């Protein structure tokens with residue numbers, strides 16, 4: 001099937017099998033391997049990306065379902081000069097990652113969360129990230145990072161306006 | 170000012186947050202061009218004879234290049250228990266040959282052009298199984314009614330401890346309490362499952378990329394299974410997405426991937442699904458414990474006994490010998506007059522048991538801390554007070570715990586006091602009384618655990634040691650080679666801090682390399698909380714020795730006496746006392762001649778970090794639902810190099826400990842079918858089930874290494890697990906409940922409440 005997907009601002013048309021998952025499409029067809037596969041039951045969120053600005057588990061979306069839509073992955077967040085996005089900065093500052101396997105999904109889930117709820121409470125952060133598993137951090141510093149990113153956002157460094165973040169559909 | 174002890178951000182992070190780590194599955198390497206994919210056909214049945222395997226249907230399936238069974242894999246080793254005292258008749262072939270002993274055991278290899286073709290093809294393999302009785306229950310296994318290995322004559326793989334227990338151990342006691350405690354089987358479940366890529370070069374050498382905890386140990390294990398000399402094997406460690414003890418060495422699947430690559434003369438790749446991971450990767454814990462504790466009504470414990478029945482799973486792997494570590498730590502932090510312990514490891518028709526964060530020590534702490542609460546409840550004394558009366562007094566000289574462990578230093582009472590104070594223990598107890606008085610449905614529970622653990626125990630032979638090489642380059646940057654194997658711990662930053670502190674080279678300009686056996690042939694890897702105290706100490710030693718080499722060269726260069734040189738860390742250069750201009754930098758010296766030193770640091774022995782955790786829970790007495798509301802931790806692991814990293818280790822461990830206490834458990838039905846083989850069924854801890862943790866600082870330096878550091882990686886699972894479990898029991902103790910096994914799920918807690926109300930505590 002022919003599909004056209006805009007990934008991180010770049011549109012491309014490909015001929016794919018109908019059963020191809022978006023995560024495999026991103027990894028193999030677009031060479032974007034940051035999003036990881038951590039399960040086969042839509043449980044872990046390691047594969048989280050934004051689809052038209054909303055966080056989705058890319059292992060649950062078929063590539064053909066993304067036809068005509070915009071996908072954003074963690075690869076797009078930092079500026080071209082390497083400057084990190086506020087959410088990335090917060091994850092580093094608060095030590096919100098250890099082995100890094102959950103991190104691309106966790107960061108995209110955070111970007112998605114903050115675009116919907118720019119000032120979440122700790123409880124809201126925990127609930128929003130319930131579907132994003134991390135085995136290393138005990139979630140403590142991830143939650144702190146999300147709250148810190150929200151704080152930074154309210155100080156004017158709006159996540160929505162940062163490089164690489166597209167508008168919502 | 171020294172950067173040691175400060176909160177230095179990780180240099181590793183930007184990569185993981187921008188392009189992502191390069192895990193084995195992500196590898197793009199020209200040596201792997203044209204790679205084909207392995208899928209394992211696995212046993213769907215817990216225990217059976219294999220009468221025959223028909224692979225004819227699969228050979229015609231889409232994309233199938235080859236199929237192999239045990240009949241083909243004849244040139245690999247037969248695996249046996251790791252130590253001679255383990256029954257050596259309990260053998261395992263890499264692919265099951267005549268018998269399968271757990272659901273998920275590999276029985277055949279299917280090789281396909283594309284990864285996705287493998288699963289469908291593997292389903293077409295027709296294995297004629299003749300079912301045998303499953304052995305799941307540990308008492309059932311112990312009875313030898315059904316033998317997993319008839320040739321072994323017993324299901325008992327090994328026993329530890331005295332053959333005969335002292336029948337007079339509790340003679341002087343006014344009070345004796347005894348009960349069976351389950352330390353349930355859990356899945357390490359690192360977010361990255363197992364994986365491998367392998368190719369044999371024209372030189373007859375294997376290059377294998379495997380996520381692991383120590384490339385050198387993985388090389389040894391892989392070479393042994395393949396029956397080749399270790400120098401024929403090069404292991405490269407890509408980024409590793411968590412391990413927690415379960416990625417030490419190599420598994421049969423890893424060897425089979427390498428075997429297939431050799432057989433086909435092509436590069437081969439394999440990545441397991443989560444479903445396979447939860448059946449195929451080793452599990453952890455899995456002990457049935459009987460604790461007996463006795464003493465006087467004034468709170469003095471006089472005698473304590475621990476009996477362990479360890480589940481080995483279907484084949485004796487590392488888990489089989491972990492009870493020896495449990496026994497080593499039997500008395501924990503206490504000065505009991507009489508202590509004894511014994512263990513027995515038995516095989517069952519389940520996934521083999523391996524190491525899981527803490528590996529034998531959380532089990533010891535869980536047993537004694539639960540026993541202390543049982544004793545406290547029996548004599549009606551506050552559990553904190555009972556602990557205070559029995560803790561070893563503070564000591565600074567090594568002392569033997571009576572079980573072969575030489576505790577280096579400890580101050581357990583101070584750790585407990587700090588934890589209680591930070592928790593506001595008195596206020597919590599007062600609130601508990603109030604809630605009980607008004608019959609609040611939400612009962613408050615406070616749980617305490619004191620612990621001491623062993624870290625950096627080192628190799629089976631010789632004193633614990635590790636090597637490091639430090640090299641300064643002409644451009645002023647530096648490279649460190651380490652025998653440790655970080656997979657989230659942040660050695661890239663921590664080791665750079667240690668070298669930077671000595672050499673005056675900025676952390677960002679120091680590259681830390683690990684996990685390539687051609688580059689670093691020796692190393693002990695990362696596990697047992699050994700890395701900083703040995704690997705870090707080696708980096709410091711190599712840096713200091715490098716400075717001495719450089720000093721001599723600088724003296725020649727400047728034509729002065731080496732004793733007149735000062736090393737100016739801020740300039741990373743030697744200067745001559747009193748002569749402002751005369752200076753030569755390390756970079757200059759490296760430009761003239763390679764400047765590097767390899768050093769081996771050897772420790773006098775293992776170290777014994779300690780601490781105390783307090784957990785606060787709310788239990789809904791109508792539904793049994795538990796909410797962990799606070800976790801306060803004092804973890805004294807000696808001097809902290811980087812609090813950012815140390816706290817991260819504590820958080821992660823605490824969460825895994827809480828996860829075991831609250832919800833995680835690998836479950837089999839009576840026929841040995843795994844009921845928790847997916848993340849939809851295995852109750853993996855999520856962010857909503859834990860609070861933010863309250864960490865309290867305590868640092869008592871050890872004298873066993875110049876950093877003053879003990880291990881911190883496993884403290885969390887050791888302290889938090891019994892603290893949370895004790896809190897749950899404490900919450901409902903006024904209803905007559907004395908014990909609740911982990912995981913303290915709503916059903917379990919609710920049943921315990923109902924059962925107590927019916928008069929069976």
Ligand code: FES
Nearest residue numbers: 038039044045059
């Ligand atoms: S891989 Fe998508 S949710 Fe686990």
Ligand code: FES
Nearest residue numbers: 098099134135136
């Ligand atoms: S950082 Fe390792 S799984 Fe989250």
